[in-house]
Amino acid sequence: MTKKINNFFYYFLSFLLITSVCGDDHIIGGIFDENYGENLKAFKTAIQLTNEERSGSQLKDVSEFVRPYNMFDASVKTCELLDMKVIAIFGPQNSQNFEAIQSVCDAKEIPVIQTRWNFRSKRYSTIINFYPHPTQLSSAYVDIIKKLGWSQFVLFYDNDESFMRLLELMKLTQKKTHLVVTRQLDPNEDGVYRTQFKEIAESPIKNIIIDCRIEILNEVLKQAQQVGLMNRNYNYFITNLDFHTLNLESIRYSNANITGIKLIKTDMKLTEDFKNLMCNGDKEEVDSPASSNVDNNVDNAEECSLSTSSALIADAMSMLNQAITDLEARSDIYPEGHSCSSPNTWKFGSSLINIMRTGKIEGRTGLIKFDNEGFRSDFTLILTEVQERAMVDIGYWNLSKGVQIERHAPFPQEHINKDEDEDPTSLVNKTLRVITALTEPYCFLKDSSDLLTGNDRYEGFAVDLIDEMAKLEKFSYNIILRADKSNGARNSRGQWSGMIGDLINHTADLAIADLTINSERADAADFTTPFMELGVKILFQKPRSAPPNFFSFAEPFAIQTWISIAISYVFVSISLFIMGRVSASEWTNPYPCIEEPEYLINQFSLSNSFWFSTGTGLQQGTEIAPIGISTRMVAGMWWFFILLMVASYTANLAACLATEIPLELFTDVKSMVERADELKIRYGAKANGATEKFFRDSKDHPVLGKVFKHMQEHPEDMPSDNSQGVKLAEQTKYAFFMESTSIEYEMERHCDLNMYGDFLDRKGYGIAMRKNSTYRSRLSTTVLKLQSSGVLEELKRRWWQERKGGGQCMKSVDSTDAKPLGMSNLEGVFFMTIYGLILAFVFAILERILYIITLSKKTKIPLLKAVKYDTKFFMNFDSNVMPVLGSNANLDEEQERDNELETPKSEQMPYGFIITSKEQLDMN
Numbered sequence: 001m002t003k004k005i006n007n008f009f010y011y012f013l014s015f016l017l018i019t020s021v022c023g024d025d026h027i028i029g030g031i032f033d034e035n036y037g038e039n040l041k042a043f044k045t046a047i048q049l050t051n052e053e054r055s056g057s058q059l060k061d062v063s064e065f066v067r068p069y070n071m072f073d074a075s076v077k078t079c080e081l082l083d084m085k086v087i088a089i090f091g092p093q094n095s096q097n098f099e100a101i102q103s104v105c106d107a108k109e110i111p112v113i114q115t116r117w118n119f120r121s122k123r124y125s126t127i128i129n130f131y132p133h134p135t136q137l138s139s140a141y142v143d144i145i146k147k148l149g150w151s152q153f154v155l156f157y158d159n160d161e162s163f164m165r166l167l168e169l170m171k172l173t174q175k176k177t178h179l180v181v182t183r184q185l186d187p188n189e190d191g192v193y194r195t196q197f198k199e200i201a202e203s204p205i206k207n208i209i210i211d212c213r214i215e216i217l218n219e220v221l222k223q224a225q226q227v228g229l230m231n232r233n234y235n236y237f238i239t240n241l242d243f244h245t246l247n248l249e250s251i252r253y254s255n256a257n258i259t260g261i262k263l264i265k266t267d268m269k270l271t272e273d274f275k276n277l278m279c280n281g282d283k284e285e286v287d288s289p290a291s292s293n294v295d296n297n298v299d300n301a302e303e304c305s306l307s308t309s310s311a312l313i314a315d316a317m318s319m320l321n322q323a324i325t326d327l328e329a330r331s332d333i334y335p336e337g338h339s340c341s342s343p344n345t346w347k348f349g350s351s352l353i354n355i356m357r358t359g360k361i362e363g364r365t366g367l368i369k370f371d372n373e374g375f376r377s378d379f380t381l382i383l384t385e386v387q388e389r390a391m392v393d394i395g396y397w398n399l400s401k402g403v404q405i406e407r408h409a410p411f412p413q414e415h416i417n418k419d420e421d422e423d424p425t426s427l428v429n430k431t432l433r434v435i436t437a438l439t440e441p442y443c444f445l446k447d448s449s450d451l452l453t454g455n456d457r458y459e460g461f462a463v464d465l466i467d468e469m470a471k472l473e474k475f476s477y478n479i480i481l482r483a484d485k486s487n488g489a490r491n492s493r494g495q496w497s498g499m500i501g502d503l504i505n506h507t508a509d510l511a512i513a514d515l516t517i518n519s520e521r522a523d524a525a526d527f528t529t530p531f532m533e534l535g536v537k538i539l540f541q542k543p544r545s546a547p548p549n550f551f552s553f554a555e556p557f558a559i560q561t562w563i564s565i566a567i568s569y570v571f572v573s574i575s576l577f578i579m580g581r582v583s584a585s586e587w588t589n590p591y592p593c594i595e596e597p598e599y600l601i602n603q604f605s606l607s608n609s610f611w612f613s614t615g616t617g618l619q620q621g622t623e624i625a626p627i628g629i630s631t632r633m634v635a636g637m638w639w640f641f642i643l644l645m646v647a648s649y650t651a652n653l654a655a656c657l658a659t660e661i662p663l664e665l666f667t668d669v670k671s672m673v674e675r676a677d678e679l680k681i682r683y684g685a686k687a688n689g690a691t692e693k694f695f696r697d698s699k700d701h702p703v704l705g706k707v708f709k710h711m712q713e714h715p716e717d718m719p720s721d722n723s724q725g726v727k728l729a730e731q732t733k734y735a736f737f738m739e740s741t742s743i744e745y746e747m748e749r750h751c752d753l754n755m756y757g758d759f760l761d762r763k764g765y766g767i768a769m770r771k772n773s774t775y776r777s778r779l780s781t782t783v784l785k786l787q788s789s790g791v792l793e794e795l796k797r798r799w800w801q802e803r804k805g806g807g808q809c810m811k812s813v814d815s816t817d818a819k820p821l822g823m824s825n826l827e828g829v830f831f832m833t834i835y836g837l838i839l840a841f842v843f844a845i846l847e848r849i850l851y852i853i854t855l856s857k858k859t860k861i862p863l864l865k866a867v868k869y870d871t872k873f874f875m876n877f878d879s880n881v882m883p884v885l886g887s888n889a890n891l892d893e894e895q896e897r898d899n900e901l902e903t904p905k906s907e908q909m910p911y912g913f914i915i916t917s918k919e920q921l922d923m924n
Contacts, residue, residue, distance in 0.1 A: 530764025
């Protein structure tokens, strides 16, 4: 009741509001998010400025607030505004709320005005979006990047919407002219961006693009400064159109090259007047739930800044006013008949929308006009640059002229018309000593009948990789072999052995092999960007096939299916028995020659009903044939059921009999450690390698610590080379912890081996060089180029799957040859048949014993004599005739009478026929 009273007062107040407006006034509605109070203020200010220009009717505002992601509330508020006869609605920033409002306005043909990025806009809708169209905005990003001369850069995006805005920039990698690295700013949503920036700090790329919400942009730039990315070596491009509203005092003197874009023309008097009215607030204060939360991201310590959405609202109001004036000149417009409770649409809605889409004005955000699709694609972006004193406009972009810079590009062109000899990081015409080891598949001795010298003696992944890098950077190299294949380890005195030691001792300039990047090695040498990502996994024998199940013939159906079939069998049999007794057609004349028999018989006894279901269920049939309609119907449905069941069983039987279920001893490192003693599994890793160090560093882990303890207690399980570990894994129950890339290589050549478990860690192989090497950045960039162009993937495919015996296990897996079924696959069928025969014999003997006992009681003949008499005829296999004892004779008389009776062997008498006289025999 209270709710009805509240609704009554609400509509009464709405009526008073509408009637208080003179007949020529027009009501403009606005629905805003609760945390966007500045938009409401811009809405009211724009209407106020518009009314000052109008000479006749006035514009009246009605506004509502909705919570974010509350589509139902947004739809209800829209209907409430339509009841107030609004002629246009300004929508919120939240995309889901806006879609709810749009669906209602589409149905009523009410213009709905949007001032945010929206890639879902369609041509035939009531949306009039004053924000630049997404496709053209993305094209502007590409043109700006090309103008700045960036050939490689990092894209930092905020969310899915941000990702969509940057798609055109990502497509530059398809042309292989740009190197693009993409990272999400906050994948864990914890407000920490330093992790992503630290990763970039270790790469040679110095150009960064950031696309994120204005609410977090200041913090993003602050954390980039905290990790050392705000200096003269780094170049930034900020895509947020509200970048100019931030207070950048903390990074203004960082010497970083920071460029942004904006849509607002701040030097226009129209813009200045609107901004002053917004900031001073001396006209009309905003009374709303969100008035105290007016865009905290606009830092107005020194002066108030105008956001893009506020400027777009003001421009949209000016264009709406122009359209209303134009429509008024043609006819009298009146808002009527378009409430949610009415099936009608507003008759002037489509006209108002078309006038706005075909018009144009010069607003605070530049020229506003729409293309033939109804989108704002012709706009101007102003390029700004952060300088010590202020943000300075340095150029612009538009659709016709592209990017125009009014001074030299703020970022230096990358190696354009630059003499390579002047670059201290250049490798042109230099000769490097590259050390490696004969480790498959990274380096092999080339098989050749000719005498080879120099680098021609070697081949492999590492050789091809350094050769591709040499072609790109125009340097020469000489390969040196490390005889002991040691990557490098530090002894107790802090001295390094292996390839790392060779770099430190100036024996080599580069080391390239399966050289894992870890913290200890990174302290002693520099590494390039990883050319291969990997992790530790387990190499073990493939699961052996489990022995076939004794009841494998029953596996085509699940146990529930077999139970359902058995229940159906019993139910159908009992149904036949009942229907057979109910149906009049099943009671038949036992003597067809007698027209009026004294009694009728029924073939569907309980045993016959079950026998009928059994025979038809096995598709063999029986001598029993249903006569009645009901019994035939039951029989027909049962046959149809059996037809489908047999077809389904047959279809799955071959697969089930031929399938070999693998018997896995373990699935991951935890299950392996738990069952190692039970299954007598040995395990280990390469001695003094990076994998052993990983377990040593993880000794506090409950599972990995047990593995390391086992390694310390069993040095015999720690081979000195990977090939020894692979051999142990192939020939014995030995689990070898190995890096995943090496496992993949061995699995292509040893078909009995498999990889188990998830990655125990994540790491990469890199090219090592001396600490503080001048060509580290150059080589890292080269690795990234090879990676983005697909060269590294092609090299891996060549040496893992094609060369040196690779790919042979794939052929065995894909083999389609059918395997003959052995006795182990079908023994259950044979034994079931044998058990069935034995059981049948048991039932036959029990049946005979019960018959003799019953006959003995009936004739009062001693049981022993009856057994003796019955056995005599039973053991006579030459005759199929067996007399039955008379009810009043003794055993001797029956035997004597039977001796006088000479029955030819060819005579076949029915079992159980009672012989009483010679004449009766002749008569029969």
